[in-house]
Amino acid sequence: MKLDECLDFLIEHQIGLGIEINPPKTRVNFKGYYQEMTYLLEHMYNILIDRKSLDLVVYISTIDEQIFQSLVKLFKNYFPHVKIVMNIDNGSEKHVRAAKYILDYHRKEIDNIGFSANQNDMINFKSIDNNQYNQSKKYIILKLKQIKQWLGLKDHSTPFTLLKWNTLTGNTNYTNGAYFRAGIIFEQLIEMNRDICMIGYWLNFEIHQQYCQKETVAQLHGIDLYHQFGSKRPAFFTSALFAKLSEHILYKNENCMVTGDFNHFQVIVWNAEHYNPYFTINDPSNDINYKEYQFNITNALPGMYKIKHYTLDQNHGALYKVWQQYNTRYGMDKETIDYVNRVTYPKLNISEIKVTNTINYHLKILTNAIQIIEFRKYFE
Structure with missing residues (x-):
């Protein structure tokens, strides 16, 4: 049965x-x-x-x-x-x-x-x-x-x-x-x-x-x-x-990739640090555990773009960190569990920009984080 x-x-x-x-x-x-x-x-x-x-x-x-x-x-x-x-x-x-x-x-x-x-x-x-x-x-x-x-x-x-x-x-x-x-x-x-x-x-x-x-x-x-x-x-x-x-890759290097086409493309930046996991739990500070990037997209098609910016890092989507924050010696009740599940998600920002020729974007990415910036050109 x-x-x-x-x-x-x-x-x-x-x-x-x-x-x-x-x-x-x-x-x-x-x-x-x-x-x-x-x-x-x-x-x-x-x-x-x-x-x-x-x-x-x-x-x-x-x-x-x-x-x-x-x-x-x-x-x-x-x-x-x-x-x-x-x-x-x-x-x-x-x-x-x-x-x-x-x-x-x-x-x-x-x-x-x-x-x-x-x-x-x-x-x-x-x-x-x-x-x-x-x-x-x-x-x-x-x-x-x-x-x-x-x-x-x-x-x-x-x-x-x-x-x-x-x-x-x-x-x-x-x-x-x-x-x-x-x-x-x-x-x-x-x-x-x-x-x-x-x-x-x-x-x-x-x-x-x-x-x-x-x-x-x-x-x-x-x-x-x-x-x-x-x-x-x-x-x-x-x-x-x-x-x-x-599936269509326009550009790729060791920590950045661009996929899609010229009307709808995604810029993906990630940080991958391979080292002893014990070293990562001894330093609670995030002040120095990040890298900054500037990318410039030249000869972009002019027009209005919608931008969706996804961020998955230690502050947005790290379940264990949130779980520890709300856990007690006797565990968590259902209301707390539901809340933890609701707030443990990657961050999403939505914006619109008008492009004439070049797109300039500045990123601050934490250790072992992923950020995806999706550009979709409006039909005008």
Whole structure:
């Protein structure tokens, strides 16, 4: 009954179902596992009125070619439209090269390749060596490049999914919350955009904690979109701002990008500082933790423009900071929770300007902040 209720909910809200498969490594134990999986799929098949109404994705984690083939055939027997992801969750050279055999012989059946990359895995938080933080900046892209090399993939024809990932967070719950990192996540999204077609998030803190009960610090193993009681974390707003961007890039450098066209364009400026998270919670002052920028847009089309200016920084959208401000020794009541959720949002300013030739704009951007200035020319 719980399964049926879940399926009804997913179809009603047009949410896809992803199933992560970690079959037994021995074929003897796999027989019973296969039979139980058959019962599950048979029930799903018979309960669904329209099988195609369920967007089904299966993430298979195995380096046994026979087991992989058996699972693919089983799922496609009941759901021919299922998408198959070969999950390289281990990521070691030995594991990936073993997976290469499966990819070589079943490439037509594999829609995607899944992998994980967590910057915290390569950091010794007991060390104050700053060089390791500099090396971690490109960890996700470097790991993807390495996996492609091991798999013998030189083109972009095979899409990748980043299932579990994280930026540097520190190795405690406190540093994970206090270390504001929207700019770092935004920078990662831009760098991953070319080679990775999908990325994974944890839905919320509670589900993440339950799933990782055996882990010392669950938050290190992924990024949560929500915290508790429907509170949106900065990662949610970062992803929402990224989704607003036009696909057409007019200009880009290391911390600025312009997208859109000459009648409607977006100027995006971000700050991404990669350093030990412990250093960020010892200095409560914001007086020196910012940078100033001046950008000039020459030869702009003359006319009236509407400007929407979004700001996501430590003062606008940082849930943990607001949560601490209103929390008490016995927690928060519903009225307080609702208020915290209402006020924890990026800042939005609206203005209008008349442009004759050049647009001059001055910005003050805090550490790991994101600002998007959207210019839309009125039709006159």
